[in-house]
Amino acid sequence: MPLEDAVESEAWAGSRPCMPDMKPVIGPADKHDKLWFAFGHSHQALP
Numbered sequence: 001m002p003l004e005d006a007v008e009s010e011a012w013a014g015s016r017p018c019m020p021d022m023k024p025v026i027g028p029a030d031k032h033d034k035l036w037f038a039f040g041h042s043h044q045a046l047p
Contacts, residue, residue: 018042 017040019025024041
């Protein structure tokens with residue numbers, strides 16, 4: 001699949017979701033031992 005000829009027909013950008021208090025949700029799930037949440041960090045990246 002050659003990519004040198006690929007052209008985007010229009011620009012696209014996704015939303016930057018965040019919580020109402022602007023703090024990310026990061027931590028373990030209450031009901032699942034091996035599940036952690038890490039979302040709502042807007043444009044901030046996770047380290």
